[in-house]
Amino acid sequence: MIIWTISNQKGGVGKTTTAVSVGGL
Incomplete structure (x- = not known):
């Protein structure tokens, strides 16, 4: 978060997507 x-x-945008992906894991 x-x-x-x-x-x-x-x-x-790219960093946000990566952060969301890692957070999803």
Whole structure:
């Protein structure tokens, strides 16, 4: 959740997707 929030604030689509994938695992 924290990583996804930081990536979301940066506006990194690729980073956000990766964070969501890792969070899903």
